[in-house]
Amino acid sequence: MIQEREVIEIDPMHEPKEMLPTGKVKVQIGPPTLTRFEKARIMGARALQLSLGAPPFIPIPKNARTSLDIAMEELEQKAIPITVRRVLPNGDYQNIPVEYFD
Numbered sequence: 001m002i003q004e005r006e007v008i009e010i011d012p013m014h015e016p017k018e019m020l021p022t023g024k025v026k027v028q029i030g031p032p033t034l035t036r037f038e039k040a041r042i043m044g045a046r047a048l049q050l051s052l053g054a055p056p057f058i059p060i061p062k063n064a065r066t067s068l069d070i071a072m073e074e075l076e077q078k079a080i081p082i083t084v085r086r087v088l089p090n091g092d093y094q095n096i097p098v099e100y101f102d
Contacts, residue, residue: 016091026100029086029093033102038084039075042098046071046080057081 019028026032034042050056050067057079064070074080078099087093 014090016093019092019094021094021100027094027096029088029096034084034098042080042082042084043068043071043075046074046082 021028047066047068047070050070056070057074058070058077060070061073064073071080075098078101080098083095083097084101085093085095
């Protein structure tokens, strides 16, 4: 029962540490693909950079009409040098370059 459970009054301090890729498993936290939220954040940030005059990392496609189209194509080709930080509830984290995602 709930009344019989031990009450933890002092939580031992956990020092957050970075989880590094091991062997074939490069993405240890979360799914091995970018989530839709990560994609939206990356594309939005990169589209803003492009609209403010940043040089593109790929040749501009003929069908690209906006900076968002260029950012989407850069992300598909994994040409954007951006790192995604995924954090666990205990504070541990992993910095994952875009190239590591499937």
